[in-house]
Amino acid sequence: MLAVEAIDLVKDFNETRAVDGVSLAVPAGAIFGLLGPNGAGKTTILRMLIGIIDPSSGTRRVLGHDRPLEAAPEIGYLPEERGLYPAMHARDAIAFMGALRGLPIAEGRRRADALLAEHNLGDWARKSIRTLSKGMAQTVQLLGTIIHKPRLIVLDEPFSGLDAINQARLEEMIRREARAGATIIFSTHVIAHAERLCERIAIIAKGKVAFDGLVDEARSRLRPIVRLRTRASDGPWRSAIPANARREGDEYVFELPEGGPEPLLKALIDGGAGIETLAIERPGLHDAFVSIAGAGAAEAMGKEQPQ
Amino acid sequence: MRRFIRSAFVIARRDFSATVLSKTFIFFLLGPLFPLLFGGVFAGIGTNVASQAKRPVVAVVAPKAEFARLSAARDRLADAVGEDPLIELVGFTPERDLAAQQKRLLATRQPPVRAVLSGGLDHPQLVGALASDPGTEGQLRLLIAEARAPQGEDSPELNVTNIAASSGTVARDRALTAQLAQVALFLLTLMLSTMVLSQLIEEKSNKVIEVIAAAIPIDAMFVGKLFAMLAASVLGLVVWISAGALLIQLIKHGGVATLPLPAVGWPAFLALGIIYFGMNYLLFGAAFLMIGAQASTAREVQTMSMPVTFGQVLIFGFASTAVGAPGSVKAIAASVFPLSSPMAMLARGAQDAAIWPHVVAIVWQGLWVALILRFGAQLFRRTVLKSGPRLPWWRFGRA
Numbered sequence: 001m002l003a004v005e006a007i008d009l010v011k012d013f014n015e016t017r018a019v020d021g022v023s024l025a026v027p028a029g030a031i032f033g034l035l036g037p038n039g040a041g042k043t044t045i046l047r048m049l050i051g052i053i054d055p056s057s058g059t060r061r062v063l064g065h066d067r068p069l070e071a072a073p074e075i076g077y078l079p080e081e082r083g084l085y086p087a088m089h090a091r092d093a094i095a096f097m098g099a100l101r102g103l104p105i106a107e108g109r110r111r112a113d114a115l116l117a118e119h120n121l122g123d124w125a126r127k128s129i130r131t132l133s134k135g136m137a138q139t140v141q142l143l144g145t146i147i148h149k150p151r152l153i154v155l156d157e158p159f160s161g162l163d164a165i166n167q168a169r170l171e172e173m174i175r176r177e178a179r180a181g182a183t184i185i186f187s188t189h190v191i192a193h194a195e196r197l198c199e200r201i202a203i204i205a206k207g208k209v210a211f212d213g214l215v216d217e218a219r220s221r222l223r224p225i226v227r228l229r230t231r232a233s234d235g236p237w238r239s240a241i242p243a244n245a246r247r248e249g250d251e252y253v254f255e256l257p258e259g260g261p262e263p264l265l266k267a268l269i270d271g272g273a274g275i276e277t278l279a280i281e282r283p284g285l286h287d288a289f290v291s292i293a294g295a296g297a298a299e300a301m302g303k304e305q306p307q
Numbered sequence: 308m309r310r311f312i313r314s315a316f317v318i319a320r321r322d323f324s325a326t327v328l329s330k331t332f333i334f335f336l337l338g339p340l341f342p343l344l345f346g347g348v349f350a351g352i353g354t355n356v357a358s359q360a361k362r363p364v365v366a367v368v369a370p371k372a373e374f375a376r377l378s379a380a381r382d383r384l385a386d387a388v389g390e391d392p393l394i395e396l397v398g399f400t401p402e403r404d405l406a407a408q409q410k411r412l413l414a415t416r417q418p419p420v421r422a423v424l425s426g427g428l429d430h431p432q433l434v435g436a437l438a439s440d441p442g443t444e445g446q447l448r449l450l451i452a453e454a455r456a457p458q459g460e461d462s463p464e465l466n467v468t469n470i471a472a473s474s475g476t477v478a479r480d481r482a483l484t485a486q487l488a489q490v491a492l493f494l495l496t497l498m499l500s501t502m503v504l505s506q507l508i509e510e511k512s513n514k515v516i517e518v519i520a521a522a523i524p525i526d527a528m529f530v531g532k533l534f535a536m537l538a539a540s541v542l543g544l545v546v547w548i549s550a551g552a553l554l555i556q557l558i559k560h561g562g563v564a565t566l567p568l569p570a571v572g573w574p575a576f577l578a579l580g581i582i583y584f585g586m587n588y589l590l591f592g593a594a595f596l597m598i599g600a601q602a603s604t605a606r607e608v609q610t611m612s613m614p615v616t617f618g619q620v621l622i623f624g625f626a627s628t629a630v631g632a633p634g635s636v637k638a639i640a641a642s643v644f645p646l647s648s649p650m651a652m653l654a655r656g657a658q659d660a661a662i663w664p665h666v667v668a669i670v671w672q673g674l675w676v677a678l679i680l681r682f683g684a685q686l687f688r689r690t691v692l693k694s695g696p697r698l699p700w701w702r703f704g705r706a
Contacts, residue, residue, distance in 0.1 A: 053688075053692050054688075069523070079514065079518060079521070081514045083516070085325070085515055086513060096317070096321055097522075100519060105320075144518075
């Protein structure tokens with residue numbers, strides 16, 4: 001069963017096309033990552049999926065509703081730009097977010113107290129948002145996002161602005177919600193988060209889906225990488241190494257040839273290369289991303305990466 | 308529909324408690340009371356100052372008997388038209404050097420003399436700075452004629468029978484009630500307009516709007532915000548009306564009971580006043596919310612509030628044409644045009660006893676509140692959230 005399905009979504013802002021024919025299918029219970037550099041259109045896709053804005057063309061179906069706002073009580077959404085009323089108390093802010101999604105306010109307050117205590121913020125429950133640190137306010141907003149126990153949780157760049165400890169906590173929370181049966185969609189420009197959390201990803205570049213599928217599939221699009229250091233600098237063994245191999249220091253780095261490791265090894269040994277080290281590595285998501293979205297996009301992501 | 312109302316209620320509850328529980332709300336409540344209070348005090352002082360400062364003083368150089376006749380004539384005139392418009396007369400015994408006395412009197416400051424009358428009642432001569440004040444001259448002419456006329460002959464006694472009210476006074480007083488009610492309504496919405504204009508600034512500047520727009524329809528947010536402000540201002544209204552009634556009770560002899568009775572009667576008129584206040588507020592509020600939602604900073608709201616205020620003044624002017632002639636074409640036009648309708652209809656309530664036009668008007672106004680809100684929400688989604696397909700302008704607001 002699909003939690004979210006989007007078919008051919010297009011979004012124009014005046015003359016610019018922010019999203020250009022995006023189709024996605026997110027199975028229920030999955031942790032789904034939208035991966036791509038800033039400005040690729042991730043936020044616009046998410047806003048269209050949950051119904052803040054309507055697409056210029058295309059259709060989407062969320063938890064069985066053609067109009068996503070009808071499913072609002074079952075959705076939790078953390079926007080990229082966090083926002084709370086500064087004068088509200090932390091517990092009221094959480095309860096308010098729940099009330100917007102149809103949770104009675106008294107029940108919201110009760111759950112808010114419990115959640116805040118669980119996150120060591122019990123002392124802050126009756127303090128106004130204004131007095132909270134940025135990290136605490138983020139946690140409060142995150143709690144408000146899940147207070148009504150949504151079936152679909154949409155998080156826009158949830159890791160940005162969090163320190164390592166809170167990032168790990170958030171990852172744990174995402175896994176816990178998924179185990180409890182919720183579907184989670186999040187966007188990120190940090191490949192590591194997607195790699196650790198997701199079974200499925202969509203790579204977004206320039207408003208289009210460059211890849212959509214399992215993380216392993218993305219990886220298996222690439223051949224394993226061979227890293228080789230030899231004693232001999234030249235010899236007949238060199239013909240076994242592909243022409244496009246790179247030199248990194250005194251290492252050769254190249255994709256494993258079609259024939260697999262055995263012919264390569266045989267050629268190296270027979271040719272007297274004198275193998276010092278040889279490693280055959282499974283490609284990471286980063287390599288897959290480079291090959292899928294292009295080196296330019298990967299470089300753009302690398303620059304934005306705060307870590 | 309139930310979810311819509313519940314969503315609107317969530318927004319309204321947040322807004323209402325954020326407004327009413329803030330310290331600044333005390334000032335909101337006290338604000339309109341200051342002018343009332345000071346108005347009462349200063350109006351008292353003001354009229355005193357005006358009556359003394361404005362009346363021109365004429366020095367009358369004449370024998371005592373002649374001055375007495377002139378003064379008596381002035382008193383009779385005062386009986387007819389009241390003290391305020393009349394000149395002040397001060398008597399001086401003639402001296403030998405009349406020219407010198409005249410000169411001295413014109414220069415004196417205690418009292419400041421506008422002109423000097425001499426030559427008695429038979430050969431009156433007036434000297435003074437009169438170019439800008441033809442009234443003084445005319446009044447003196449009248450006073451002299453009256454003083455010279457023989458008294459007590461040939462004028463039959465006027466027989467006076469007093470009744471409580473005639474159609475003339477009732478119509479006038481009701482028109483006054485109508486006008487006062489309109490002015491009160493106008494001032495109230497004027498005060499609230501800036502508040503409504505800036506209603507969405509908070510959400511937009513601290514990005515809560517994204518959380519709200521993801522959870523509920525924009526229409527529900529608009530309705531919630533509008534009714535929260537309405538509730539807060541009704542709270543204010545109750546305080547202000549009670550304070551106003553108290554003030555009238557204290558100042559005016561006979562208290563509230565002396566106010567002219569409106570055509571539909573007091574209970575119905577007060578009920579209409581509250582309903583039309585609500586409608587007037589909702590109509591303007593919906594329009595202002597729509598306009599204000601387009602602004603993204605407080606500065607933009609401030610810039611916008613000036614033309615908006617002028618628009619309100621214009622509509623108030625339009626509605627005020629309805630006073631005095633409830634059945635005229637202008638009055639009906641003002642009652643039909645949605646934004647001026649509540650003010651015009653309230654004036655009608657003061658002057659015309661029929662109830663059914665009010666029922667029609669309230670339904671009509673409610674329809675327009677809904678229309679404006681709907682359009683405002685569409686506009687907000689389009690222009691602020693940049694939602695939906697691009698449509699040609701003539702299909703705008705239909706999607």
